[in-house]
Amino acid sequence: MSAADYDIVRYAPRYKEQIAALPTTLWSTDPALNLSYFEWKYEQNPYVDEPLFYLALRGGRVVAMRGAYGAVWEAGPDRATVSVPCFADLLIEPEHRNRGLVTRIMEEALSHFEELGLEYAFSPSANWVTALASKAMGWREMGPLRAMRLAQPPPFLARLRKSAPTGQLARIRERVARIPGSRRTYRTVRGLAARARRFRPLAASRVRDGESDTAFSAFDSRVNRRRGEGGVSASREARPEAMAALVKEGGGDGRIRHVRDPAYFAWRFRNPLRRYRFLLSEDQSLNGYLVLGSSVQVSARQASILDWEGADSRARAGLLRAAIEWGDFQSLTIWSESLPAETRTLLEAEGFHLIEYGDDLRVDRPRILVRSVGKRDPRDWKLGDRPLLERASWDVRMAYSDAY
Amino acid sequence: MSTKDRLLAFIRKADVQIEGEVSTDLSLLKSGIFDSIALFRLVEWIQDEIGAPVDLSEVELPDDWDTVDDIVRFIDSRRAGRIGT
Numbered sequence: 455m456s457a458a459d460y461d462i463v464r465y466a467p468r469y470k471e472q473i474a475a476l477p478t479t480l481w482s483t484d485p486a487l488n489l490s491y492f493e494w495k496y497e498q499n500p501y502v503d504e505p506l507f508y509l510a511l512r513g514g515r516v517v518a519m520r521g522a523y524g525a526v527w528e529a530g531p532d533r534a535t536v537s538v539p540c541f542a543d544l545l546i547e548p549e550h551r552n553r554g555l556v557t558r559i560m561e562e563a564l565s566h567f568e569e570l571g572l573e574y575a576f577s578p579s580a581n582w583v584t585a586l587a588s589k590a591m592g593w594r595e596m597g598p599l600r601a602m603r604l605a606q607p608p609p610f611l612a613r614l615r616k617s618a619p620t621g622q623l624a625r626i627r628e629r630v631a632r633i634p635g636s637r638r639t640y641r642t643v644r645g646l647a648a649r650a651r652r653f654r655p656l657a658a659s660r661v662r663d664g665e666s667d668t669a670f671s672a673f674d675s676r677v678n679r680r681r682g683e684g685g686v687s688a689s690r691e692a693r694p695e696a697m698a699a700l701v702k703e704g705g706g707d708g709r710i711r712h713v714r715d716p717a718y719f720a721w722r723f724r725n726p727l728r729r730y731r732f733l734l735s736e737d738q739s740l741n742g743y744l745v746l747g748s749s750v751q752v753s754a755r756q757a758s759i760l761d762w763e764g765a766d767s768r769a770r771a772g773l774l775r776a777a778i779e780w781g782d783f784q785s786l787t788i789w790s791e792s793l794p795a796e797t798r799t800l801l802e803a804e805g806f807h808l809i810e811y812g813d814d815l816r817v818d819r820p821r822i823l824v825r826s827v828g829k830r831d832p833r834d835w836k837l838g839d840r841p842l843l844e845r846a847s848w849d850v851r852m853a854y855s856d857a858y
Numbered sequence: 859m860s861t862k863d864r865l866l867a868f869i870r871k872a873d874v875q876i877e878g879e880v881s882t883d884l885s886l887l888k889s890g891i892f893d894s895i896a897l898f899r900l901v902e903w904i905q906d907e908i909g910a911p912v913d914l915s916e917v918e919l920p921d922d923w924d925t926v927d928d929i930v931r932f933i934d935s936r937r938a939g940r941i942g943t
Contacts (some may be wrong), residue, residue, distance in 0.1 A: 546894070552874040557890025583894050590887040590897055590919045813911060815901060 465507035468532040500717035518546040530838020577823035579857035598819035669748035694719035743770035882926040
């Protein structure tokens with residue numbers, strides 16, 4: 455089989471059922487859940503009229519796919535808005551890999567983008583394989599992006615730490631570290647475990663079992679007991695109008711960021727493969743919000759701060775403290791690349807530390823890939839007046855990535 | 859065995875779809891012949907040849923590594939750079 459044996463086509467509704475059945479390792483094992491994910495991401499997206507989705511067919515059967523969801527960005531002193539869709543969801547059935555399908559699908563997609571008058575495409579959720587394949591096709595990486603994490607030990611280790619005599623754990627750690635190869639073995643096992651968690655197919659039962667065993671179970675029970683404490687409350691639903699109004703009041707500094715209007719907030723956090731909680735700080739009106747997200751397949755208390763705004767530092771600090779105290783998360787992550795120094799200091803004071811990704815190509819790390827639809831010199835890639843490949847041009851948030 | 863011969867042998871063994879003989883000016887990356895895992899194996903192979911990791915942000919993959927000739931030129935220049943340092 456060569457690339458010529460495949461038909462590359464744009465999305466049509468007749469392919470929808472096949473698309474839902476394909477990504478069992480990418481989305482979930484449940485076609486019904488995959489269908490609602492596709493509909494949310496590509497059909498209900500407020501910034502496109504029709505799904506930007508591209509397929510490779512072999513004998514009429516879908517064997518590969520790539521999608522791009524609509525996104526509108528603002529940049530520059532006058533906050534000019536520009537439509538730049540984001541590529542996601544690249545999947546090729548194993549027996550059809552390394553036959554040039556990625557290139558052919560992308561050529562079709564970029565040809566469509568050109569017809570639509572689009573200048574750029576982003577890719578904010580590429581794993582290491584997709585990132586490498588994308589770079590081979592002329593994509594550039596804006597980054598690497600830094601992220602911070604607050605990590606708390608699992609309960610058994612916390613108990614051990616409490617009960618062990620002072621210094622005993624440190625002595626055990628020192629002895630283990632002296633064993634040749636122990637650090638490398640630890641890093642390898644940790645990497646494999648992380649990868650296994652990431653690629654574990656999502657059992658449909660985990661979603662259907664309700665919300666009793668989720669990253670937010672501790673959070674929800676604490677919220678119920680402490681509702682309204684310190685002017686911060688929590689909700690399972692976004693407040694699109696109020697959140698958009700707060701973003702608008704805050705203005706912008708001209709850096710590239712996603713437009714966060716009511717339509718965005720009403721759509722973004724309805725992803726059926728994720729759960730979200732919204733911390734809201736209110737006085738007379740909303741003066742801050744913090745969005746927590748977690749995968750529906752994660753039962754451990756692992757979450758991310760996807761978006762975080764506050765009228766002042768007090769409101770932001772109150773929201774962060776509530777997220778940490780109520781969530782009691784084993785792991786709480788945030789993209790810290792664009793945060794002001796004051797906010798990074800606040801995070802450090804709460805125990806967050808920079809994540810070390812190392813230089814292994816196979817590590818999935820935060821990144822935004824960028825490419826021009828036409829053949830333009832990368833040095834001229836700009837949005838507003840901001841160079842797209844410079845980190846300082848961006849105000850990045852985890853919410854921009856469909857991986858969260 | 860020269861770098862070019864070793865690379866041609868690596869490509870012949872790789873799980874990629876190439877019809878006929880592998881020519882040294884055949885597009886490997888822009889054509890998409892090497893994508894996903896096969897591309898990663900190629901990166902590993904190049905790093906092994908050079909004897910050092912390659913910072914991919916400094917490489918124009920579609921231009922610097924598209925053909926056998928390109929890759930051999932890249933490896934030779936990196937080796938020369940390492941010898942010179």
